[in-house]
Amino acid sequence: MAGEKLTIYLALIRASLFLKLSLLTIPLGAIVQGVGFTTEYWTKQDLGAFGTLHGGLWTGGIKNAPGWLKATQAFEVLGFIAAVVALILIILYIFVPATSGKRIVFILSILACFAAAGCILLGIIIYGSEVKHNLSWSFALCCIAGIIFAISGLLLVVDMCKR
Known part of the structure; x- marks a missing residue:
């Protein structure tokens, strides 16, 4: 058990700043998206x-x-x-010895981040163009999640370019 904790700790130490930031933003984006698209507050009409x-x-x-x-x-x-796939891939890339440092896993995590951002933002564009009522907080959460995944993808691209 102590060896596993040490391995996780060493993996985090070896990770670059951009990789650590994406390890924070990807789960945050997945949670925000999960709450946003499942709740019933996309529109509000008084x-x-x-x-x-x-x-x-x-x-x-x-x-x-x-x-x-x-x-x-x-x-x-x-x-x-795509958000969940991005999260799984970035965890595999950082923490699992068999896939740690594999370029294909890293590239797939970048693609998953941008796919998540694209799908989320496309969905909110479609909804926002059709709804005639006031948009509410669930809609806003999905907007934020799409932006978070775009930023996460950019962080990973910058990290890849710095290597």
């Missing part, structure tokens, strides 16, 4: 004395959803999957 109406990607189900909403759902789910 109904006066009747209260407030909130809507999310999944409130009406998927069977009768319009095409643009299905596209948004698909891109947000694909973005989350």
Whole structure:
């Protein structure tokens, strides 16, 4: 057990600053995206004395959803999957001896970060162009997650260029 802790500690010491930053931003982005696309606060409509109406990607189900909403759902789910893949790959690259330092794992983690950013941002563009109500905090979280993954991908590209 002590040997495993030492191995993890040494792997973190050897990692560059950009790699350490991406190790923080990728899980943060995955959490933010996970909360953002699963919660029902993408839109907010004030109904006066009747209260407030909130809507999310999944409130009406998927069977009768319009095409643009299905596209948004698909891109947000694909973005989350790419986020989880990016997280797994960066952990493999840093901590697992069999894959540590393998260039292909590093390049795949860069591609997964940019795929996550692209899918997430494309989903919010589709949703934002169709919705007529006020956008709410779940939508904002997905916007932030897309930006976090773009930054994570850039951090990894800069790290690769510095080697």
